[in-house]
Amino acid sequence: MQMSARAEAFDRWIRGAFVAINTELEELYFRQDDRSRVEGVGDPLKARLRDEGHVHVIALLEEGNTGDGFASAFNVLGNVGLYLGALRRHELTNPAREERSPFPEASSLALHVGASLGMAPRFATSHLATHNRAIHGIRKSFTSLRDEFLFIDENTRGILALQTAADALTRIVHLGVTSPAADVLFGTAKRALEDVLRFNERLFAQLDVERFFYCVRPYYKPYRVGRVEYRGANAGDFSGINELDLLLGLCRANDPYYANLLVDKMSFMLPADQARLRECMTHTSLLDELLESLDEHGGEDWYRRNARDFLEVCDLFGRYAAQHHDALVKRFIEQPAAKLSTSAHAGLTASGPPLAVLLRSLEVLRDMRMAAARTDMPSRNEDLGRLRRAVG
Numbered sequence: 078m079q080m081s082a083r084a085e086a087f088d089r090w091i092r093g094a095f096v097a098i099n100t101e102l103e104e105l106y107f108r109q110d111d112r113s114r115v116e117g118v119g120d121p122l123k124a125r126l127r128d129e130g131h132v133h134v135i136a137l138l139e140e141g142n143t144g145d146g147f148a149s150a151f152n153v154l155g156n157v158g159l160y161l162g163a164l165r166r167h168e169l170t171n172p173a174r175e176e177r178s179p180f181p182e183a184s185s186l187a188l189h190v191g192a193s194l195g196m197a198p199r200f201a202t203s204h205l206a207t208h209n210r211a212i213h214g215i216r217k218s219f220t221s222l223r224d225e226f227l228f229i230d231e232n233t234r235g236i237l238a239l240q241t242a243a244d245a246l247t248r249i250v251h252l253g254v255t256s257p258a259a260d261v262l263f264g265t266a267k268r269a270l271e272d273v274l275r276f277n278e279r280l281f282a283q284l285d286v287e288r289f290f291y292c293v294r295p296y297y298k299p300y301r302v303g304r305v306e307y308r309g310a311n312a313g314d315f316s317g318i319n320e321l322d323l324l325l326g327l328c329r330a331n332d333p334y335y336a337n338l339l340v341d342k343m344s345f346m347l348p349a350d351q352a353r354l355r356e357c358m359t360h361t362s363l364l365d366e367l368l369e370s371l372d373e374h375g376g377e378d379w380y381r382r383n384a385r386d387f388l389e390v391c392d393l394f395g396r397y398a399a400q401h402h403d404a405l406v407k408r409f410i411e412q413p414a415a416k417l418s419t420s421a422h423a424g425l426t427a428s429g430p431p432l433a434v435l436l437r438s439l440e441v442l443r444d445m446r447m448a449a450a451r452t453d454m455p456s457r458n459e460d461l462g463r464l465r466r467a468v469g
Contacts, residue, residue: 156201326364
């Protein structure tokens with residue numbers, strides 16, 4: 078990756094002093110009886126973070142370009158996004174009390190680079206996951222805390238495995254769901270989903286609830302860029318998870334709830350992911366393809382064999398959806414949040430809405446992916462039941 082000297086200097090600061098300052102602040106917050114208290118704590122460190130980062134932002138803004146090619150521009154967007162995310166975490170900016178960002182230069186840089194890439198002008202999940210380039214074994218992060226490294230690394234492994242599963246199912250589209258050769262692709266998808274379950278189990282076993290809730294999660298809050306408030310980065314901001322939803326037929330792009338989710342996340346994904354998702358929306362789902370030939374061929378061995386493989390993938394994906402919601406969301410967000418005062422709930426979620434509203438929305442998505450037996454939302458429960466009965 079070719080970067081200008083100023084872009085390289087900003088990158089070195091993000092990987093060095095930026096991490097050190099954030100880590101020192103987190104240790105100050107965490108030693109308090111009230112770990113949620115941020116304002117009035119470590120003010121000299123906050124000023125140093127703000128001022129040192131500002132120097133780099135001004136230099137890049139004056140340079141007037143986004144670097145040499147996509148990779149460099151994407152890196153600059155991530156770095157200015159991490160900087161703004163840290164300012165938000167340390168309450169140097171808060172969209173609830175502002176009509177515009179108090180950091181106009183950083184906003185201008187983010188807007189310039191984001192527009193050139195076709196992405197939202199803030200850091201995205203890919204900056205800390207699939208496109209988080211390690212140097213000498215160290216990836217980018219906000220802090221050097223063990224729990225943040227654990228969260229980033231296991232999330233990245235999970236995303237890579239979900240992308241592998243989505244790639245496999247996409248290849249089945251071109252073969253046809255009843256192709257004899259689809260068995261190897263169903264096998265790849267199943268192994269990848271089993272990997273996701275394993276990565277998540279390891280994450281949940283090792284991640285400290287208090288450290289995650291108080292020292293990792295707050296960096297993913299919404300913040301303003303210019304006048305507009307942008308939601309925080311979400312672990313699902315990559316196309317693979319939605320490709321699985323759509324290819325398995327568990328979710329439909331013409332469902333208003335799900336379509337709104339797709340529109341919301343599109344600009345938070347890499348342009349290549351945006352293109353993949355748009356193409357995926359043009360395909361007939363594997364479930365619908367199987368149902369079309371169920372009545373005529375449901376008793377054939379070739380049909381039953383591939384339908385069983387398909388159902389096994391659906392079951393694993395449903396297990397993943399339940400695991401993510403019931404283990405991660407409930408244990409690491411909902412339960413710790415219940416201990417906070419009501420006033421401390423403002424700005425608690427990365428997506429912006431109040432926690433209770435977000436939880437209801439996530440429950441709907443979980444149940445869609447599990448094809449739960451619900452009549453108050455779109456569900457493929459009955460269709461999967463027909464297929465299960467047909468194949469035994």
